[in-house]
Amino acid sequence: MGRLSAKYDYERLRNARISENKARMESLGIHRSADELSLILSSTQSADGSSSTLKRNKKVRNLEDTPLRRSDRLKGLFQDPDASSHVRRSDRLKGKTVELDAVSIQVPARKRATNIIYAVRRRLLLGRCESKGRGSIYDPVLGICCHFCRQKKLCGEEDCKRCGDGDVNQPCIGKTECSVCHSSNGILCRACLKVRYGEEMEEVRMKKDWTCPHCTEEKGINKFWICNSSLCLKKRKMVPTGIAIYQAREQGYKSVAHLLMDKLKHEAIQQ
Incomplete structure (x- = not known):
């Protein structure tokens, strides 16, 4: 019984608050202003024959006549890794020997040495x-x-x-x-x-x-x-x-x- 009475009191207060808000809005003329605005909008749309929002026409690009841009690697033109006229590669990737100031070092294709060994090699090359x-x-x-x-x-x-x-x-x-x-x-x-x-x-x-x-x-x-x-x-x-x-x-x-x-x-x- 206690819960039912509490729920009844809540509904009664809620209905009273809703009726107070309606009376306050009518006294301020909010409903009348909203009706006037809706009439103005409907009249402007009927006069123009369409909505006031303009839609831009999207241009459709014709991609059939446009050539596709692809790299030479995807085209499969350059297959020879040692061809210097086609692909530029360093001597390290080619596995060749680097000679500077009478110091010959076989640079490995993969990084196997530690940072200390590379620092010593760099030091010998730079002088x-x-x-x-x-x-x-x-x-x-x-x-x-x-x-x-x-x-x-x-x-x-x-x-x-x-x-x-x-x-x-x-x-x-x-x-x-x-x-x-x-x-x-x-x-x-x-x-x-x-x-x-x-x-x-x-x-x-x-x-x-x-x-x-x-x-x-x-x-x-x-x-x-x-x-x-x-x-x-x-x-x-x-x-x-x-x-x-x-x-x-x-x-x-x-x-x-x-x-x-x-x-x-x-x-x-x-x-």
Whole structure:
């Protein structure tokens, strides 16, 4: 009985709400406006004789007279893979021997060698890198990432067995190594070492106890000295300097690190 009475109450409220809405719409004249609009639409359609919506006539293309475009491979014209006048293929696909600078390498038709072997072969074919700054040949296998420029390039040092001979077990003499951390923070190429920190690679090699700029900052060996790589500056909540070597040289500083060190000294004095 309780459910029936609740359902009866709901129906009674619903009917009352519907009648209220109808009375409100009649008082606003909505039904009358809708009837007028329907009469206007019907009169315009009867006067034009068709619907107001225009239909575009679709053009039917005659494909029977149009020649089909097919490649020579589908036509079956070129069947000889060694015919250089027809199909252009590399010596690797033909299985031929590549000879450059008295280096003969039988390149396999399929990729069987590892990335290290391909890196060594590429290194022998290209020859020794001439640049001693950051290097000019990028190699993800033999190259060691610099802490500042973050480039995995082969160095141009003449006696480097890693970059010159392709021996991955040998160290790169064109990159520094910190005697304290022995980590990636202490690896710098020749150009970044000189431009950003004012040190020469030959002098660093002679120092067995050489400390990288990152460890020098952490241990407080040189006051106001900081590592000015973008990674370290962001950790200090400082804006990276970008190409600041020109500004440093114009003001008579040895490197960007010496410029920043002098600025930090002046800021400490003013505070």
